[in-house]
Amino acid sequence: MAELLLAPWADDHRARITETLFDWLRIPSISADPLHAGDVRSSAERGAALLREAGLEHVGILETGDGEGLPAVYGDWLHAGDGAPTVLVYGHHDVQPVDPLELWTSPPFEPVIVDGECRARGAIDDKGQVLYEIEAARGLLATTGALPVNLKFLIEGEEEVGSPNFERLLTEQAGLLAADVVVVSDTGMLAPDVPSATVSMRGLVGFDVSLRTASIDLHSGMWGGTVPNAARLVAELAAALHDEHHRVTVPGFYDRVETLSGAEQASIDAQPFDETDFRAQAGGVAYLEGEEGYSALERVGVRPTAEIVGIHGGYGGPGLKTIVPATAGFKVALRLVPDQRPAEIEAAFRAWIAERVPAGVEVVVTGEGGVAPAVTPIDHPAMQALADAIAAVWGDAPLWTREGGSGPEEALGRLIDAPVLFLGVGLPDDRIHAPNERMVMDQFWRGLLAAGELLDRLGRLDVGASAGAR
Amino acid sequence: MAELLLAPWADDHRARITETLFDWLRIPSISADPLHAGDVRSSAERGAALLREAGLEHVGILETGDGEGLPAVYGDWLHAGDGAPTVLVYGHHDVQPVDPLELWTSPPFEPVIVDGECRARGAIDDKGQVLYEIEAARGLLATTGALPVNLKFLIEGEEEVGSPNFERLLTEQAGLLAADVVVVSDTGMLAPDVPSATVSMRGLVGFDVSLRTASIDLHSGMWGGTVPNAARLVAELAAALHDEHHRVTVPGFYDRVETLSGAEQASIDAQPFDETDFRAQAGGVAYLEGEEGYSALERVGVRPTAEIVGIHGGYGGPGLKTIVPATAGFKVALRLVPDQRPAEIEAAFRAWIAERVPAGVEVVVTGEGGVAPAVTPIDHPAMQALADAIAAVWGDAPLWTREGGSGPEEALGRLIDAPVLFLGVGLPDDRIHAPNERMVMDQFWRGLLAAGELLDRLGRLDVGASAGAR
Numbered sequence: 037m038a039e040l041l042l043a044p045w046a047d048d049h050r051a052r053i054t055e056t057l058f059d060w061l062r063i064p065s066i067s068a069d070p071l072h073a074g075d076v077r078s079s080a081e082r083g084a085a086l087l088r089e090a091g092l093e094h095v096g097i098l099e100t101g102d103g104e105g106l107p108a109v110y111g112d113w114l115h116a117g118d119g120a121p122t123v124l125v126y127g128h129h130d131v132q133p134v135d136p137l138e139l140w141t142s143p144p145f146e147p148v149i150v151d152g153e154c155r156a157r158g159a160i161d162d163k164g165q166v167l168y169e170i171e172a173a174r175g176l177l178a179t180t181g182a183l184p185v186n187l188k189f190l191i192e193g194e195e196e197v198g199s200p201n202f203e204r205l206l207t208e209q210a211g212l213l214a215a216d217v218v219v220v221s222d223t224g225m226l227a228p229d230v231p232s233a234t235v236s237m238r239g240l241v242g243f244d245v246s247l248r249t250a251s252i253d254l255h256s257g258m259w260g261g262t263v264p265n266a267a268r269l270v271a272e273l274a275a276a277l278h279d280e281h282h283r284v285t286v287p288g289f290y291d292r293v294e295t296l297s298g299a300e301q302a303s304i305d306a307q308p309f310d311e312t313d314f315r316a317q318a319g320g321v322a323y324l325e326g327e328e329g330y331s332a333l334e335r336v337g338v339r340p341t342a343e344i345v346g347i348h349g350g351y352g353g354p355g356l357k358t359i360v361p362a363t364a365g366f367k368v369a370l371r372l373v374p375d376q377r378p379a380e381i382e383a384a385f386r387a388w389i390a391e392r393v394p395a396g397v398e399v400v401v402t403g404e405g406g407v408a409p410a411v412t413p414i415d416h417p418a419m420q421a422l423a424d425a426i427a428a429v430w431g432d433a434p435l436w437t438r439e440g441g442s443g444p445e446e447a448l449g450r451l452i453d454a455p456v457l458f459l460g461v462g463l464p465d466d467r468i469h470a471p472n473e474r475m476v477m478d479q480f481w482r483g484l485l486a487a488g489e490l491l492d493r494l495g496r497l498d499v500g501a502s503a504g505a506r
Numbered sequence: 507m508a509e510l511l512l513a514p515w516a517d518d519h520r521a522r523i524t525e526t527l528f529d530w531l532r533i534p535s536i537s538a539d540p541l542h543a544g545d546v547r548s549s550a551e552r553g554a555a556l557l558r559e560a561g562l563e564h565v566g567i568l569e570t571g572d573g574e575g576l577p578a579v580y581g582d583w584l585h586a587g588d589g590a591p592t593v594l595v596y597g598h599h600d601v602q603p604v605d606p607l608e609l610w611t612s613p614p615f616e617p618v619i620v621d622g623e624c625r626a627r628g629a630i631d632d633k634g635q636v637l638y639e640i641e642a643a644r645g646l647l648a649t650t651g652a653l654p655v656n657l658k659f660l661i662e663g664e665e666e667v668g669s670p671n672f673e674r675l676l677t678e679q680a681g682l683l684a685a686d687v688v689v690v691s692d693t694g695m696l697a698p699d700v701p702s703a704t705v706s707m708r709g710l711v712g713f714d715v716s717l718r719t720a721s722i723d724l725h726s727g728m729w730g731g732t733v734p735n736a737a738r739l740v741a742e743l744a745a746a747l748h749d750e751h752h753r754v755t756v757p758g759f760y761d762r763v764e765t766l767s768g769a770e771q772a773s774i775d776a777q778p779f780d781e782t783d784f785r786a787q788a789g790g791v792a793y794l795e796g797e798e799g800y801s802a803l804e805r806v807g808v809r810p811t812a813e814i815v816g817i818h819g820g821y822g823g824p825g826l827k828t829i830v831p832a833t834a835g836f837k838v839a840l841r842l843v844p845d846q847r848p849a850e851i852e853a854a855f856r857a858w859i860a861e862r863v864p865a866g867v868e869v870v871v872t873g874e875g876g877v878a879p880a881v882t883p884i885d886h887p888a889m890q891a892l893a894d895a896i897a898a899v900w901g902d903a904p905l906w907t908r909e910g911g912s913g914p915e916e917a918l919g920r921l922i923d924a925p926v927l928f929l930g931v932g933l934p935d936d937r938i939h940a941p942n943e944r945m946v947m948d949q950f951w952r953g954l955l956a957a958g959e960l961l962d963r964l965g966r967l968d969v970g971a972s973a974g975a976r
Contacts, residue, residue, distance in 0.1 A: 068825035133827050139722065197825045224728075238727060242826040250789030252609065255938040256839045257708060257911025258694075261811030262802045263791045267744070268814045271836070274741035319720030319832060321733045322866020332732040341731030344738045345829050350816030351837060355538035355667045356712040356874035357603055358839045358912075359815050359939050362789060366741070367821060369726045369828045396792020404826035441727025442828075468725040469829050 040428060042488035045175040046481060053171055054149075056086065057480075060129075060163050061147040061156040067106055067130035067197045076193050079129045080107040083166070083191050087111035090174035092189060098209065100201035106130065106193035108205060110212065113173070114186045121497050122186040124215035125173075126448055127166035127222055128195035131158035132469045139471035152477050159475040160466045165221040166191055168461075168480055172487035184495025188215060192444065195222075198242055198405015199444040206451040217418045217455055217494055218448050221483070223439050224462025228479060230308060231430035232437045233422060234458040236411040238340070239372030240442035241382050242404035245273065245389060246365035249397050253350070253359040264397060266364035267349035273392055274344050274366045281328040284342045284370075286388045289381065294374040296338060300414075303436055309333055317465040337438035341371045367404070371442060378406035410446035412456050421493035422457045429486040441468075459483070459490055510898060512958035515645040516951060523641055524619075526556065527950075530599075530633050531617040531626040537576055537600035537667045546663050549599045550577040553636070553661045557581035560644035562659060568679065571671035576600065576663035578675060580682065583643070584656045591967050592656040594685035595643075596918055597636035597692055598665035601628035602939045609941035622947050629945040630936045635691040636661055638931075638950055642957035654965025658685060662914065665692075668712055668875015669914040676921040687888045687925055687964055688918050691953065693909050694932025698949060700778060701900035702907045703892060704928040706881040708810070709842030710912035711852050712874035715743065715859060716835035719867050723820070723829040734867060736834035737819035743862055744814050744836045751798040754812045754840075756858045759851065764844045766808060770884075773906055779803055787935040807908035811841045837874070841912060848876035880916035882926050891963035892927045899956040911938075929953070929960060 046053075065079035066072040080097050087095045092111030099107055109129065114122075134144040134157050142148050147156035154164065169189070176183050190213060194200060206213060225232040249264040279285050296304070314332060315321050326335040335341065349364020351357035370381060386401055393399045412419065414436050426434045439458070449456040461479035462468065516523075535549035536542040550567050557565045562581035569577055579599065584592075604614040604627050612618050617626035624634065639659070646653050660683060664670060676683060695702040719734040749755050766774070784802060785791050796805040805811065819834020821827035840851060856871055863869045882889065884906050896904045909928070919926040931949035932938065 068823065068827060070824060133821070133823055135821075135823070136723075196828075240727075240828070242828070244826070250791045252789040252937060252940040252942070253606075254788055254940060255911065256811075256813040256815060257710075257841060257909070258806060258934065258938065259788050260813040260839070260841060260910065261805040261809060262794050262796045263785075263788045264793065264795055265814055267817045267836070268748070271741040271744035271814060271817055274738060275745035278738070315733075318724055318729050318733045319722040321720045323734065323864060324732050325734055325864075326731045335731040336728060339731060341726075343726040343730040343828075343830055344735055344741060344820065345726060345827055346820035346822050346831065347737045347741055347834065348818050348822040350814065351603070351605075352816050352818040353538065353603060353605070354540060356714070356837055356839060357538060357815055357939065358666075358710070358712070358813075360813055361816065364817065366737070367826055369730070369826060371727060371730060394793065394795075439727070440730065441725065464728065467722060468728060469827065470722040470724060472722070 040485045040489060041492055042172060042175040042485050045179050046484055057154065057164060057167050058147045060167065061158050062145050064145045065130045066133050067194050068133050073106065076106045076130055080109050080193055083109040083129050084111070086170050087189055090170050091177040092173065098205060100194065100205050105201035108193050109191040110189065112188040113183050116183055116186045116495065120185050121216040121494055122188065122214065123217050123219055123491065123494055124188045124190060124213060124452060125169045125219045125221070126190050127169065128162045128192040129166065130193045130196050131161070132196050136471065141472055149477060153474040154477055155472055155474045157473050159473055160462045161468045161473065162195070162222045164475040164480055165460060165483065168484035169221050169487050172484050172491065176488055176491065184492050187491070188213065195443060198240060199407060200405050202444045203447045203451065206447055210451070213452060215452050215454050217457060218452055219457050219459055219490065220443070220445055221459050222443055223458045223460030224464065224466065225460065226307065226435065226437065228463065228476070230435065231426050231432050232435040233426060234439040234460060235414055235436045236438040237409065237445050238440055238442050239376060239378055239407045239409035239446060240369060241372065241378045241406045242367065242369045243385060244365060244367045244402040244404060246363070246400045247393065247397055248363045250362040253362045256358040256360050259360050263360055264394065265360050267361040269397065270347060270349050270364040270366050273389065274347055276392065277342050277368065282326050284340065286384050288384050289340065292375045292377065293340060304333055304337065307333055307435060307437065336440035338373055340373050340376055343369050345369050371440065372409045374409045374411050376409060378408055382406060407442050407444055408446040410449055410456060412449070416455045418455050418457055418494065418497060421497060422459060422490060424493055425486050425489035428489045429482050459486060510955045510959060511962055512642060512645040512955050515649050516954055527624065527634060527637050528617045530637065531628050532615050534615045535600045536603050537664050538603050543576065546576045546600055550579050550663055553579040553599050554581065556640050557659055560640050561647040562643065568675060570664065570675050575671035578663050579661040580659065582658040583653050586653055586656045586965065590655050591686040591964055592658065592684065593961065593964055594658045594660060594683060594688045594922060595639045596660050596688060596690045597639065598632045598662040599636060600663045600666050601631070602666050606941065611942055619947060623944040624947055625942055625944045627943050629943050630932045631938045631943065632665070632692045634945040634950055635930060635953065638954035639691050639957050642954050642961065646958055646961065654962050657961070658683065665913060668710060669877060670875050672914045673917045673921065676917055680921070683922060685922050685924050687927060688922055689927045689929055689960065690913070690915055691929050692913055693911070693928045693930030694934065694936065695930065696777065696905065696907065698933065698946070700905065701896050701902050702905040703896060704909040704930065705884055705906045706879065706908040707915050708910055708912050709846060709848055709877045709879035709916060710839060711842065711848045711876045712837065712839045713855060714835060714837050714872040714874060716833065716870045717863065717867055718833045720832040723832045726828040726830050729830050733830055734864065735830050737831040739867065740817060740819050740834040740836050743859065744817055746862065747812050747838065752796050754810070756854050758854050759810065762845045762847065763810060774803055774807065777803055777905060777907065806910035808843055810843050810846055813839050815839050841910065842879045844879045844881050846879060848878050852876060877912050877914055878916035880919055880926060886925045888925050888927055888964065888967060891967060892929060892960060894963055895956050895959035898959045899952050929956060
């Protein structure tokens with residue numbers, strides 16, 4: 037790797053960068069929990085400090101949602117000249133909740149390196165990936181005194197709760213955030229020796245559905261068999277979300293789902309897939325299941341899905357409590373693909389619920405964020421720069437994949453009006469959103485080098501040529 | 507009421523008895539929670555002290571389950587002579603859990619009297635009902651120096667967890683507990699001005715069903731749509747327990763269900779039923795539902811039922827966590843009627859679960875107690891004594907009802923080999939097992955008087971005549 041721009045600098049700064057990573061990971065910036073709002077702010081301030089130390093300018097906190105939202109971080113370096121492209125790097129500093137805590141082998145906010153992997157909540161999703169972007173900019177500034185592009189950073193604080201204020205932020209700060217290319221570092225690749233890059237992320241609309249059938253839980257002996265049972269109603273709703281072919285039953289759900297081009301279908305069919313490995317990476321599941329007529333890779337990448345992410349009602353303690361529960365609820369995450377539209381899907385889901393809940397049962401459906409699916413055209417010139425940067429570090433050109441996860445990338449591409457490149461070093465068994473989340477440190481260092489290579493190659497991009505393709 | 511045996515004595519002791527009740531209710535004897543095992547023991551010791559103060563003899567704690575179970579209390583007075591019948595009074599001193607705590611208007615273990623009702627966990631189920639039996643014995647001994655029957659008390663400490671060690675206790679202590687008649691005070695009546703007494707209680711078998719589909723929760727974007735989802739599986743199981751006619755789908759569930767005699771069917775049909783009142787008492791439910799072809803009173807009294815008492819899996823905190831849950835479970839209470847058998851129903855339920863859970867999914871089905879249904883023949887001579895005692899206090903002869911709840915009464919009747927009389931003063935809106943459990947104090951004082959009247963009438967019973975009818 038001696039020929040790579042940042043290799044010597046990264047070697048010299050290994051200990052400092054690792055310590056910097058640990059310090060950031062120690063902040064429990066859980067955006068889903070209002071009790072951690074102060075930690076999300078501390079995390080934003082830490083991110084701002086890192087940008088300043090790297091040599092970025094105009095660094096500051098961007099408040100969101102009229103101050104009701106959680107803070108994002110901004111910083112830029114704009115001295116590459118008018119002829120150079122402007123690149124906006126996007127990532128997020130908030131993290132997922134950590135329960136069930138008892139399954140962590142080390143505390144989630146006390147990062148450790150074990151077997152070459154950094155274990156902590158946020159290690160790969162997404163502080164680790166944001167940090168190699170920051171350090172790449174720092175390395176280039178430190179070693180060359182300049183950057184090959186005009187660079188902007190936007191580090192969000194609400195990604196893990198569905199980015200409720202992100203579109204508004206992009207709209208309100210349109211001038212500040214204007215760019216020719218967006219680089220997102222929040223995704224993964226197929227394997228350390230099978231480099232790949234995402235060209236698409238699914239959209240997401242989430243819901244919390246809460247039912248109340250009575251003012252109090254009732255004695256199951258006195259009332260059971262004759263009054264509505266909230267836990268049973270919720271079970272019926274959650275079970276009815278899929279039919280016997282594992283297709284989502286919400287009317288119109290599949291209406292706008294795009295048919296893949298022959299070339300992209302061929303690319304998906306060419307991806308290596310070992311079901312045994314796949315099941316092992318998936319926490320040792322005994323079998324795979326899902327929408328009939330599609331492969332597992334299709335189902336996680338190019339097909340929309342609905343997952344029950346939680347269901348709760350009635351007594352959950354030791355032994356038995358003989359009640360008819362009065363309240364129960366479930367949470368569902370719907371992943372969307374092109375050209376499904378969050379607002380349409382939300383309306384269809386709400387109508388589906390309303391039709392199924394008996395009159396007189398109180399039902400509250402709370403939307404938990406809406407993100408449209410995102411796709412980057414693989415023939416865009418900036419995609420060649422990304423392919424070259426990855427090939428320079430990993431030795432092979434990347435396969436183009438579609439990621440099953442969701443982020444605010446669609447809004448970025450649409451509102452910044454620029455192609456979105458996904459440079460991501462995650463691996464399938466990184467335990468994202470689960471106990472013992474990790475980042476493989478080899479992948480981190482490669483990510484840092486690749487981020488430097490990518491900025492270098494984007495600096496040679498003819499912005500005028502790409503403008504029409506935005 | 508001046509003609510009733512205990513009326514003057516009860517008037518004199520009102521303040522002391524109320525304070526005694528409060529003291530007992532202050533002990534949080536929650537049998538379902540191992541953290542409260544010490545409180546259940548304290549409650550047993552308090553019960554023993556009350557028996558001693560009342561004048562009972564041979565008072566002591568009965569350990570259960572080789573010392574692994576929770577303690578029962580025993581005491582007797584055996585000086586009525588060989589010609590007098592021996593009466594075993596049964597009740598329980600353990601209580602239900604108290605969650606959701608935030609719905610209590612006053613703390614569950616700080617009893618208060620509001621609007622003539624005593625509010626506390628255990629007020630009606632069952633410490634209050636045990637106490638009026640103890641106080642009736644105390645009153646008779648205090649005022650007459652003797653009791654009309656040989657009297658034994660058995661106060662259980664595991665009733666609310668399905669009496670797992672009760673049959674063994676009855677078998678091991680068969681000599682100690684031998685009796686001609688059993689009196690149970692743990693049930694209710696239709697209304698304060700519609701006296702009634704139960705002739706039957708449903709049986710109960712409960713289960714906790716826990717599933718695991720993977721070693722960890724998985725990211726719903728990366729794995730959703732292709733791996734099994736424990737929360738969805740649990741929802742499907744819970745929803746499949748009833749068909750579209752609200753009938754339980756476990757094969758053979760209804761096979762042994764008895765057809766009522768014409769006389770008893772007529773008695774049920776004659777019971778007053780106002781659906782609006784019934785729904786209001788049931789915490790304000792908007793509608794009634796249940797097994798097709800049966801009235802609400804039939805469904806809670808003479809038909810078996812299955813209730814989901816809890817369902818839990820995945821994320822239940824604020825906002826959304828985008829996971830595929832690896833674990834989930836539900837708890838179910840099956841109420842049984844004559845002549846269903848707990849062991850057969852348990853086997854059928856386990857087979858039903860096993861057939862529906864896909865291979866490779868870990869499933870643990872934990873049985874939570876088994877109680878057979880109990881029926882007392884209404885033509886037994888002791889039933890006339892009960893009817894007369896109730897008529898003396900309430901002014902009207904009782905209607906005979908079937909209670910939807912469950913208790914260890916079947917084992918009592920079978921192993922003690924004696925008819926089981928149900929003297930119970932509970933009311934439909936006593937919020938049993940729910941927040942703000944209450945006992946209407948007027949009913950308590952009437953229960954005390956009726957308990958005295960009943961012992962007096964049982965004392966005149968020809969034990970020899972009833973022996974054949976046991």
